[in-house]
Amino acid sequence: MAFFVGDVPSPLRDIATQVNRPSCSILTVGVLVLVASAAQATPATTSVSDELPCATDDEVTVTAPRRVLATGLAVFPGFFVNGTGHWVASRPCTARRLLLAEGVGLGGMAVGIPTLAFTGAAHYLAGPAVLLTLGGFGVVLAAFGADIYGVSGASRYAGTPLLHRPSWETELGVLHVYNPNFDFNWLLTQRAAANVGHLNLSMALDTALDGAHARYRLGAGYRIRGPLPGTASRDGSFVDVDAGMSEQRFTGMGFVTDSAEVQIKGRLDLSQFGPTLRGAFAEGTTGIAYSRTTYVGISTDGDDEAMLLGRIGFGAYLGRKDRSGGEAMFYYDHRRDDYAAGVKLPGYGNGIVGHVGIHGRYFVSKQVGIGAVLETGSSHVANLSLLFRSGGHP
Amino acid sequence: MNAPWGALGVVPLVFACTGVADDRTERDESVGHYDVAGVKVDVDEGLAVVREANGEHVMLWSSAPLWTATVQGNFTDTYEVEVHNLVPGSALTATGPNDEALAVTLIDEPRSTVRRFSVAARGDRVELALVPPQSSKSGSFQFAVLSDIQSAVTEVRKILLRISDEPEVDFVLSVGDLTDLGTKDQLEFFESKLRMLKVPFYTTLGNHELFFSDKPPFQDLFGRANFHFHYRGVAFSFVDSASATLSPLAHHWLMEWLEHDRSRTHVFATHMPLVDPFGVRGGGFASRIEAHQLVAKLAEGRVDAAFYGHIHSFCAFSTAGIPSYISGGGGGRPELLDGVGRHYLMVKIDDNGLKDVRKIEVD
Numbered sequence: 001m002a003f004f005v006g007d008v009p010s011p012l013r014d015i016a017t018q019v020n021r022p023s024c025s026i027l028t029v030g031v032l033v034l035v036a037s038a039a040q041a042t043p044a045t046t047s048v049s050d051e052l053p054c055a056t057d058d059e060v061t062v063t064a065p066r067r068v069l070a071t072g073l074a075v076f077p078g079f080f081v082n083g084t085g086h087w088v089a090s091r092p093c094t095a096r097r098l099l100l101a102e103g104v105g106l107g108g109m110a111v112g113i114p115t116l117a118f119t120g121a122a123h124y125l126a127g128p129a130v131l132l133t134l135g136g137f138g139v140v141l142a143a144f145g146a147d148i149y150g151v152s153g154a155s156r157y158a159g160t161p162l163l164h165r166p167s168w169e170t171e172l173g174v175l176h177v178y179n180p181n182f183d184f185n186w187l188l189t190q191r192a193a194a195n196v197g198h199l200n201l202s203m204a205l206d207t208a209l210d211g212a213h214a215r216y217r218l219g220a221g222y223r224i225r226g227p228l229p230g231t232a233s234r235d236g237s238f239v240d241v242d243a244g245m246s247e248q249r250f251t252g253m254g255f256v257t258d259s260a261e262v263q264i265k266g267r268l269d270l271s272q273f274g275p276t277l278r279g280a281f282a283e284g285t286t287g288i289a290y291s292r293t294t295y296v297g298i299s300t301d302g303d304d305e306a307m308l309l310g311r312i313g314f315g316a317y318l319g320r321k322d323r324s325g326g327e328a329m330f331y332y333d334h335r336r337d338d339y340a341a342g343v344k345l346p347g348y349g350n351g352i353v354g355h356v357g358i359h360g361r362y363f364v365s366k367q368v369g370i371g372a373v374l375e376t377g378s379s380h381v382a383n384l385s386l387l388f389r390s391g392g393h394p
Numbered sequence: 395m396n397a398p399w400g401a402l403g404v405v406p407l408v409f410a411c412t413g414v415a416d417d418r419t420e421r422d423e424s425v426g427h428y429d430v431a432g433v434k435v436d437v438d439e440g441l442a443v444v445r446e447a448n449g450e451h452v453m454l455w456s457s458a459p460l461w462t463a464t465v466q467g468n469f470t471d472t473y474e475v476e477v478h479n480l481v482p483g484s485a486l487t488a489t490g491p492n493d494e495a496l497a498v499t500l501i502d503e504p505r506s507t508v509r510r511f512s513v514a515a516r517g518d519r520v521e522l523a524l525v526p527p528q529s530s531k532s533g534s535f536q537f538a539v540l541s542d543i544q545s546a547v548t549e550v551r552k553i554l555l556r557i558s559d560e561p562e563v564d565f566v567l568s569v570g571d572l573t574d575l576g577t578k579d580q581l582e583f584f585e586s587k588l589r590m591l592k593v594p595f596y597t598t599l600g601n602h603e604l605f606f607s608d609k610p611p612f613q614d615l616f617g618r619a620n621f622h623f624h625y626r627g628v629a630f631s632f633v634d635s636a637s638a639t640l641s642p643l644a645h646h647w648l649m650e651w652l653e654h655d656r657s658r659t660h661v662f663a664t665h666m667p668l669v670d671p672f673g674v675r676g677g678g679f680a681s682r683i684e685a686h687q688l689v690a691k692l693a694e695g696r697v698d699a700a701f702y703g704h705i706h707s708f709c710a711f712s713t714a715g716i717p718s719y720i721s722g723g724g725g726g727r728p729e730l731l732d733g734v735g736r737h738y739l740m741v742k743i744d745d746n747g748l749k750d751v752r753k754i755e756v757d
Contacts, residue, residue, distance in 0.1 A: 117727075118727075118730075119729065119730040119731065120706045120707070120727050120728050120729035120730055121675055121677060121705070121729060122729050122730045122731045122732065123672035123674075123675050123729070123732070124731050125731075126672065126674060126675035126676075126677075127674040127675065130674075130675075130676070178412065179412060179681075179684075180412065180413070180642040181639075181640070181642065181645060181684050181687060182683075248683075250683065250686070250687065253683075253686075253687040253690065254686075254687060254690025254691065254693075254694065255686045255687065255689070255690045257682075257686065288674070293686050293689075295686075295689065295690045295693050295714045296690065297694065298690070298693045298694070298714050298715065300693075300712075300714055300715040303669065303686075303689070303712075303713050303714065305669060305673035305682070306672075306673035306674050307673050307674065307676070307682075308673075308674045308676060334676075336676060336679075336680065336681060336682045337682040337683065338683075339683070341680055341681030341682065341683060341684070342638065342679075342680030342681055343680065344412060344414045344415075344637055344638065344639055344680055345414065346414055347604055347605065347606075348576075348601040348602060348603075348604040348605045348636075349601070350414070350601065350636075350637045350638035350639070350680055351601075351638030351666055351676075351677065351678060351679060351680050351704075352676070352677075377680070377681070378412060378639065378680045378681035378683075378684060379412060379681070380412065
């Protein structure tokens, strides 16, 4: 599809072409399938007496030297053969599951990467191919991280997940972004979210303290499964569908971007994988965003764009076994319109990859906590915040 | 685009930095300057690469249709100036240390884009100026756009001959990805192919020129990655976006060029599209914030046309009302299912603005 000089496409056709209807259709169907599958899944129960998968792995006692050896081997050659650490630590059931997960992940990448390579990143196929690659990589990353986590004995020190969702949460923080091309560095960040039954309503406001910039977002979500206010879940797993609208005002830099997005987000508590993985989780998000950018002082309709959303992460719960303290997660995020955006690497492969980050939150009491985020991509981002919540604990 | 190799970039993410293009841009400042064994050559704005120089001879590769340069040495008789990649019929003028005009004789013209001149030089300094024919003449002219040749360099002959057969074409504009790996051998091989082109080839670099090094041989052979010139009333700005971003220094230079040429027809050329029209693919800048910031500046600077490569297809669209063209049709692994094959563009322009853009399919 191409426009030629002299064409004046309608805004709708503009957006449709930008969005690339075949890829969009595939993505939409994919999201709907995921939502339907999640909705039809067996509802979480609160019974804690259910037998954990790979329970026999929990009966093995591993000596400290063997644990050290297993942890080292989980790094290498475990990087290539996920589950190596658990094999060495005589936990074959979990090892097999991790290896299978790696196979699934590599399978996704084996479809996605050649599709991109041999089609010259054909725009009809790029979206699904990137999702397959990203999802596959996420599974491999989670399996690799889980292998190290499990055999290192980290589960002995891990906290417990939040089994009740808070009724409301707020956040107040300061964010520093370093990018030589930006005309601001410091922002005040404010977040608020209310959870009523399955519904989530959220708002966010970031305002620059040293430049002309503000960013705000309104969101609404539905929790298909997982912890709810007043209803305990079996573990920390959840599936959410979220829709949001945002505006990013970079008036000092000459433009304003308005976006709408929809995404599905899921977390799998890895205790469902095996007992050695208690306290760990893997997370994945996918969706699509549409935006229109207008330029200060320029009288045109604005530029419409679509963007694939995708995020994968591996993390662990923090705190004590008798209550949830918080969590920390390492993640990769594919989105390119936020401060961190896409990573810049020496060499030739730039523009394709998103950014990585670490986020952590820890509640020092039932209501008050601290949060921190570090991200690196096109910019370096650091955020420190105070967290407040009501509910979310027995 | 060659996405799979880029995906490997996820692995060394710990080494990510925001200044990946900084060193390369700083190297730009050394292009066009030579100071060895008593001979000093300085090309203004680095618009030509000094390929070799000694007390008797200098060889220059032009990155632009016109440039000025100073050669310092000990001149007692004649000094030979060999210029490659010039607009056919270009003249060389020379002045001495007292601003006296020096006699310049055309020795020979091995090809339409190569001329050897003899300058009757005396003293310790010669000022040179390359002047293309019709340089001061207004009115429309045409240039071709050809990028992303890469592995198809062995088959580029057909495109170059087709361009050479165009009745009116003054030069070829390229936004890079001339070769697959950007090595010196590959670039020299590509340069050898340019001998069948009857007009000069002005280019910035693409991401493939960085495959093995962030100090690419490109700058030693073809010139600066960021440069700017005027030709028949039209401004041309070439900018290095091979790392999916602009370095702060390149950004600063571009702002100066935009400010200086607000009232002039202005063509902007860079390898990476600021924004991929098919956003889900994400084949543009690493940061959409940086991309939109740059688009805002181009619009404010009243750029008349923008040319991009990187995506091996053709797409005409607009950003902030600026007519924009992605043309990566030089033969590198093509985008499938888009109905576009190997191609180049013919652009007609004058000092009143963009007149016409035609896509010429080659196969």
